[in-house]
Amino acid sequence: MNLRKDPTTGRWVVFLPAAPSRPSEEGPCPFCEGNESLTPPEIVAWSDAVRAPNQRGWSVRVVPNAEPLLRIEHPLERRAEGIYDSASGTGAHEIVIETPEHLASLAALPARSVTRVLGAWAQRIADLKRDHRIRAIFVFKNQGAAAGAGLPGHAHSQVIGLPVTPKALKEVLQGAQRHFQVHERCVFCDIVEQELERSVRIVAVTERFIAIAPYASRHPFETWVLPRRHDPDFESMDAAELSDLAAVIVRLLGRLERTLSEPAYNLFLYTGPNRSADPRRWKTLAEDFHWHIQILPRLGREGGFELGSGFYANTVTPEQAAAALRVDL
Amino acid sequence: MNLRKDPTTGRWVVFLPAAPSRPSEEGPCPFCEGNESLTPPEIVAWSDAVRAPNQRGWSVRVVPNAEPLLRIEHPLERRAEGIYDSASGTGAHEIVIETPEHLASLAALPARSVTRVLGAWAQRIADLKRDHRIRAIFVFKNQGAAAGAGLPGHAHSQVIGLPVTPKALKEVLQGAQRHFQVHERCVFCDIVEQELERSVRIVAVTERFIAIAPYASRHPFETWVLPRRHDPDFESMDAAELSDLAAVIVRLLGRLERTLSEPAYNLFLYTGPNRSADPRRWKTLAEDFHWHIQILPRLGREGGFELGSGFYANTVTPEQAAAALRVDL
Numbered sequence: 001m002n003l004r005k006d007p008t009t010g011r012w013v014v015f016l017p018a019a020p021s022r023p024s025e026e027g028p029c030p031f032c033e034g035n036e037s038l039t040p041p042e043i044v045a046w047s048d049a050v051r052a053p054n055q056r057g058w059s060v061r062v063v064p065n066a067e068p069l070l071r072i073e074h075p076l077e078r079r080a081e082g083i084y085d086s087a088s089g090t091g092a093h094e095i096v097i098e099t100p101e102h103l104a105s106l107a108a109l110p111a112r113s114v115t116r117v118l119g120a121w122a123q124r125i126a127d128l129k130r131d132h133r134i135r136a137i138f139v140f141k142n143q144g145a146a147a148g149a150g151l152p153g154h155a156h157s158q159v160i161g162l163p164v165t166p167k168a169l170k171e172v173l174q175g176a177q178r179h180f181q182v183h184e185r186c187v188f189c190d191i192v193e194q195e196l197e198r199s200v201r202i203v204a205v206t207e208r209f210i211a212i213a214p215y216a217s218r219h220p221f222e223t224w225v226l227p228r229r230h231d232p233d234f235e236s237m238d239a240a241e242l243s244d245l246a247a248v249i250v251r252l253l254g255r256l257e258r259t260l261s262e263p264a265y266n267l268f269l270y271t272g273p274n275r276s277a278d279p280r281r282w283k284t285l286a287e288d289f290h291w292h293i294q295i296l297p298r299l300g301r302e303g304g305f306e307l308g309s310g311f312y313a314n315t316v317t318p319e320q321a322a323a324a325l326r327v328d329l
Numbered sequence: 330m331n332l333r334k335d336p337t338t339g340r341w342v343v344f345l346p347a348a349p350s351r352p353s354e355e356g357p358c359p360f361c362e363g364n365e366s367l368t369p370p371e372i373v374a375w376s377d378a379v380r381a382p383n384q385r386g387w388s389v390r391v392v393p394n395a396e397p398l399l400r401i402e403h404p405l406e407r408r409a410e411g412i413y414d415s416a417s418g419t420g421a422h423e424i425v426i427e428t429p430e431h432l433a434s435l436a437a438l439p440a441r442s443v444t445r446v447l448g449a450w451a452q453r454i455a456d457l458k459r460d461h462r463i464r465a466i467f468v469f470k471n472q473g474a475a476a477g478a479g480l481p482g483h484a485h486s487q488v489i490g491l492p493v494t495p496k497a498l499k500e501v502l503q504g505a506q507r508h509f510q511v512h513e514r515c516v517f518c519d520i521v522e523q524e525l526e527r528s529v530r531i532v533a534v535t536e537r538f539i540a541i542a543p544y545a546s547r548h549p550f551e552t553w554v555l556p557r558r559h560d561p562d563f564e565s566m567d568a569a570e571l572s573d574l575a576a577v578i579v580r581l582l583g584r585l586e587r588t589l590s591e592p593a594y595n596l597f598l599y600t601g602p603n604r605s606a607d608p609r610r611w612k613t614l615a616e617d618f619h620w621h622i623q624i625l626p627r628l629g630r631e632g633g634f635e636l637g638s639g640f641y642a643n644t645v646t647p648e649q650a651a652a653a654l655r656v657d658l
Contacts, residue, residue: 004544004545005545006543006544006545007504007508007516007519007520007544007545008501008504008505008508008516008517008520009500009501009504010500010504011545011547011639011640011641012545012640012641013545013546013547013640013641013642013643014640014641014642014643015642015643015644015646016642016643016644017644018644019644069634069642081544082523082526082527083516083519083520083523084523084544084545138634138637138638138640140633140634140637140638141633142632142633142634146630147632147633148630148631148632148633148634148635148636149632158633158634160634160638162638162640164640166638166639166640167638167639167640168636168637168638168639168640169638169639170639171338171339171639172337172338175336175337175338175339176337179336179337187336187337187412188337190336190412191336191337191412194411194412194413197411198411214335215333215335215336215410215413216333216334216335216336216340216341216342216413217342218340218342266632266633266636266637267633268633268636268637268638294637296636296637301475301477301630302477302631303471303476303477303478303595304469304470304471304476304477304487304595304596304597305398305467305469305471305477305487305489306477307477307497307595307597307625308467308469308497308595308597308623308625309467309469309489309491309495309496309497309498309597310340310495310496310497310498310499310500311340311341311342311343311467311491311493311495311496311497312340312341312342312343313342313343313344313345313398314342314343314344314345315344315345315346315347315348317344
């Protein structure tokens with residue numbers, strides 16, 4: 001596997017020797033309790049009692065992806081191919097198995113289990129940031145086939161540690177930097193404040209978090225969850241914050257599933273890149289970036305207009321979406 | 330309809346009062362010859378003989394989209410909503426009906442008809458650039474349902490004139506600008522030269538054009554067509570160039586359809602923005618940008634990783650794709 005950079009846009013592409021195999025619907029689910037031997041040996045797991053690795057008794061379990069996009073054991077090499085740039089496929093690709101039971105949705109779990117899932121994301125981000133070859137960590141969920149999820153239909157998320165800053169994260173980081181240069185304020189703090197004041201786009205609000213239908217939602221029912229406290233790094237949350245966020249996420253996903261009849265969706269976590277890997281580039285990050293989660297229901301399919309122009313058309317305003325999704329917490 | 334800008338990324342979204350209606354499979358095709366009264370009155374049409382507007386006898390016909398994303402009659406207004414930016418839905422949304430017959434694919438047409446289609450794109454771009462409210466013109470095709478095409482299955486392309494520069498075009502323009510600042514050469518001229526030298530990623534080459542599988546192809550069989558002569562503007566092509574390009578496009582799409590069994594694909598034209606609308610911003614454009622066409626087969630569906638990170642995974646190298654698609658011209 002190797003990485004290549006498009007010289008016109010800065011977009012990176014990883015080339016894999018073969019397509020990841022899609023597990024069939026038959027056969028045991030490798031993510032279920034009791035089938036621990038069907039995954040690569042676990043990286044870390046959480047359990048209520050003392051337990052040997054790769055045995056039953058866990059509540060959240062993190063394993064390497066059996067067919068990873070990137071491999072941590074590859075040494076990092078960057079080189080030129082004429083005018084082009086390439087790099088080795090160095091990085092991490094992990095699966096967070098969110099529940100020992102064969103449940104399809106994170107929203108079906110008790111808030112306490114979701115707190116552990118979020119804690120697992122935080123632990124993996126913090127751990128991967130110790131590797132200076134890794135520039136950014138991207139955590140995401142694909143729920144439903146239309147959102148790119150494969151089998152098994154067992155709730156899980158993915159953590160990818162990348163040796164380059166992916167384009168979409170870089171855009172958000174640079175956008176936030178530009179806003180700070182002009183206003184000397186964090187753009188996400190500005191969003192939180194304006195949405196709290198206006199309230200028409202609020203989906204949920206707690207002491208510590210706010211969920212909104214963003215002002216320029218790309219798709220119907222797009223939802224963002226932001227901490228009200230400015231912080232660039234997801235992994236710096238304390239236990240009370242993790243548990244408060246879990247309550248918001250469970251209620252929000254449950255509401256989304258009921259309102260839209262179990263839609264496919266993607267969930268993305270945008271958290272600060274690894275500053276120790278690239279300290280010069282992101283030296284203003286602590287002030288100008290603010291971690292947040294984006295949830296994007298996949299109700300339609302992007303056509304050529306969206307894909308090629310990056311301009312979106314939406315028929316549901318965020319004000320309508322917020323009214324339909326609003327939950328009290 | 331109104332436009333809203335995401336303050337974190339600069340992405341624009343147009344909000345429509347209702348989803349465009351999808352014509353049913355029953356009923357006459359509004360794009361077929363003889364059904365001219367089923368579309369809004371035509372903007373322009375090409376024919377071999379003298380002909381009254383909105384009558385039979387045309388070979389390529391351009392009509393306003395009956396359910397447009399933007400409307401030319403809206404006065405352009407930009408305003409702030411607190412920290413956010415909005416604009417009126419001013420612009421153009423036109424349909425280029427590529428053939429009077431009910432054929433599904435541009436590749437089924439004779440090269441002479443395709444020359445007229447490309448000429449229609451050029452004429453519409455030049456005409457829309459006379460309107461100083463329009464900053465950029467985006468031309469694209471959606472072929473097949475998986476690429477976002479609706480009914481009728483009658484070959485057509487779309488021309489959208491936008492009052493803002495869409496994000497994906499801006500990325501390419503800025504990427505080309507950055508390359509020029511460093512190297513004092515056009516990045517696309519560099520690509521053309523390197524691909525001609527190496528030849529492993531060439532899909533087709535003529536005196537005037539080159540088609541390549543780009544070095545960092547996002548998806549299997551992605552193909553770009555570039556003029557070998559540096560030019561920022563598609564619409565400045567002469568008749569010989571249009572006809573040469575048509576030959577490349579017809580052969581390439583035909584080969585793509587045979588090799589991949591009629592895949593869904595998107596085709597995008599990236600041409601220089603309207604410099605008269607925004608002269609300060611793109612004053613170096615003539616030197617640093619180079620128009621080109623991208624053809625993106627839609628064999629899979631973007632999951633959360635691609636959508637959220639802007640980082641792609643591909644299992645077919647461009648060298649393999651070029652070997653499979655290569656055509657002699």
